[in-house]
Amino acid sequence: MVSSFKKALESGKFVVTSEVAPPKGTNLEKMVHHIELLKDKVDAINITDHQSSVMRFPSLGGALLIKEMGGEPILQMTCRDRNRLALQADLLFASSRGIHNVLCLTGDSVLLGDHKEAKSVFDLDSSQLLAAIRRLERGKDLAGNDLDGGISFCAGAIVTPEANPLEPQLIKFEKKIEAGTEFIQTQAVYDLDRFKQFMDYARQFPAKILAGIILLTSAPMARFMNKNVAGVNVPQEPIDEMASAPKGRAIEKGIEIAGRMIMRIQEERMCDGVHIMAIGREELVPDIMAAARLV
Amino acid sequence: MIRSITQQKSEEEILRLLEGLGRVFIIGCGTCVTLTHTGGEPEVEAMKERLSDKGKLITGGVVLPVACDNLTGDALSKYGQQIAQADVLFIMTCAFGVQTVARQLKKLVVPALDTLFIGKETALGQFDEICLQCGACILGETGGICPVTSCHKGLVNGPCGGTNNGKCEIDSAKDCAWTLIYNRLKDLGTLDAMRRFQQPRNHQGEPKPGKLVISAS
Known part of the structure; x- marks a missing residue:
């Protein structure tokens, strides 16, 4: 079973993914609205897994919903909350229900979320989860037992091109490639000249690379990310540009900047596509795509 | 040297644990908790005062040389009467000390500290898990x-x-x-x-609870 996302990656087209976040509770209205907005515009929709370690409706449930609504889900799976039994079981379930894309993540610490006293698991790490998927695809579980009925996934991972120090991050990145990752969605990039340097290195590997684009919503938001989000560096220029926007028009400026960046990435064929994140403002993703002349 | 690193429980928790227990005998230790200033001589003295202020009767107190030692029971025997008078042994040592005392004396024990980790002093006043x-x-x-x-x-x-x-x-x-x-x-x-890719770890290297028996050959 080859997923439509995998076909898009292999087609050589400029691939666009975005993401939606499940709600805290069972009111799925907003998530359904976001899926509705995105499902026919992007090649696949990531569904986050207890984003920032905040307990929410499960990513597996969100992925099923995307599938049922006719979209193409990328199931995000972190290693924070499930041991190897639970991770493998969820992969079996996902595959059986037609979910064939998965993004493997280590996961944030529970200390960053809203259940700070929870036990964190990390039985596997992201590269081991990738390897586990490839092993399940060969018909064996992690204990070496045969599976009755197989699975198939287009499996991906993330990288932080602006991590400091970078070298340990790249060693991990290469392990993810060796473990069988087919695509990479990067942490947000803003300095495209530096991203090009990263791509000069990354292009040697077989994985398709989608540059992470996070919508800037205000100058303070950009400064906040610089201060608090590991591996995100918004240069002064876009911060000044955001600050120069007329009152109440910062979002429009953010959309313009994101659109401009995506256009440049595409025009210069820097990488294989983009992953657009409009955290909390998913309804703006179509506007960003329009600004990038993708729709 | 390997050390048991501890931290004193909050006053709120201490008072909750000692609720209804009016007579208290306090035990400190001369090794790790003296190093971390959580159960040495000055801390035991300060605790006597604090608990007296809260209306507890302190029947006595001692700082054992090494609370986790097998001889702790013997060391405490000379405080027999003070211990007998107490409703509870309030223990300002790491969890090893608390369990050692609990095993050797038929007496209710309440820990004053949380044992955080096993580590060492890596700089003056700085302790790291090892x-x-x-x-x-x-x-x-x-x-x-x-x-x-x-x-x-x-x-x-x-x-x-x-x-x-x-x-x-x-x-x-x-x-x-x-x-x-x-x-x-x-x-x-x-x-x-x-x-080098590391395979998933064996998390059952020694299944909990750890136990090792060396057989006589």
Whole structure:
């Protein structure tokens, strides 16, 4: 079973993914609205897994919903909350229900979320989860037992091109490639000249690379990310540009900047596509795509 | 030297644990908790005062040389009467000391401290966790720095995305273990060790509760 996302990656087209976040509770209205907005515009929709370690409706449930609504889900799976039994079981379930894309993540610490006293698991790490998927695809579980009925996934991972120090991050990145990752969605990039340097290195590997684009919503938001989000560096220029926007028009400026960046990435064929994140403002993703002349 | 690193419980919890227990005998220890200022001579004296202020009757107190020693029962025997008068033994040692006393005396015990980790003093007044006793040592492949202990997530294949300027995502005062390991292996010219894929760990190196019996040959 080859997923439509995998076909898009292999087609050589400029691939666009975005993401939606499940709600805290069972009111799925907003998530359904976001899926509705995105499902026919992007090649696949990531569904986050207890984003920032905040307990929410499960990513597996969100992925099923995307599938049922006719979209193409990328199931995000972190290693924070499930041991190897639970991770493998969820992969079996996902595959059986037609979910064939998965993004493997280590996961944030529970200390960053809203259940700070929870036990964190990390039985596997992201590269081991990738390897586990490839092993399940060969018909064996992690204990070496045969599976009755197989699975198939287009499996991906993330990288932080602006991590400091970078070298340990790249060693991990290469392990993810060796473990069988087919695509990479990067942490947000803003300095495209530096991203090009990263791509000069990354292009040697077989994985398709989608540059992470996070919508800037205000100058303070950009400064906040610089201060608090590991591996995100918004240069002064876009911060000044955001600050120069007329009152109440910062979002429009953010959309313009994101659109401009995506256009440049595409025009210069820097990488294989983009992953657009409009955290909390998913309804703006179509506007960003329009600004990038993708729709 | 390996040390048991402790921290005093909150006053609220202490008073809750001692609720209804009016007569208290206090036990400190001369080793680890003296080093961390959580159960040495000055702390035991201060606790006597604090609990007296809260209306407790202190029947006595002692700072044992080594509370986790097998001879702790003997050492406490000369305080027999004061201990007999007490409703509870309030113990300002690590959990090893508390359990040693509990095993040797038929008496209700209440810990005054939480045992945080097994580690060592790495600088004056600074204590770092060194070993989790996982039962599956990988120090030979990590330049002698333990990621199972020193990485918040216990990752064995390199850093997570939260690593930030050599520090951990949970606390900028904590080093990123994988930055330390990378630097060490680079210095040693053995970075290939870090490139090697580590299989999922055996988390049952010694299934809990640990027990080892050396058979006489």
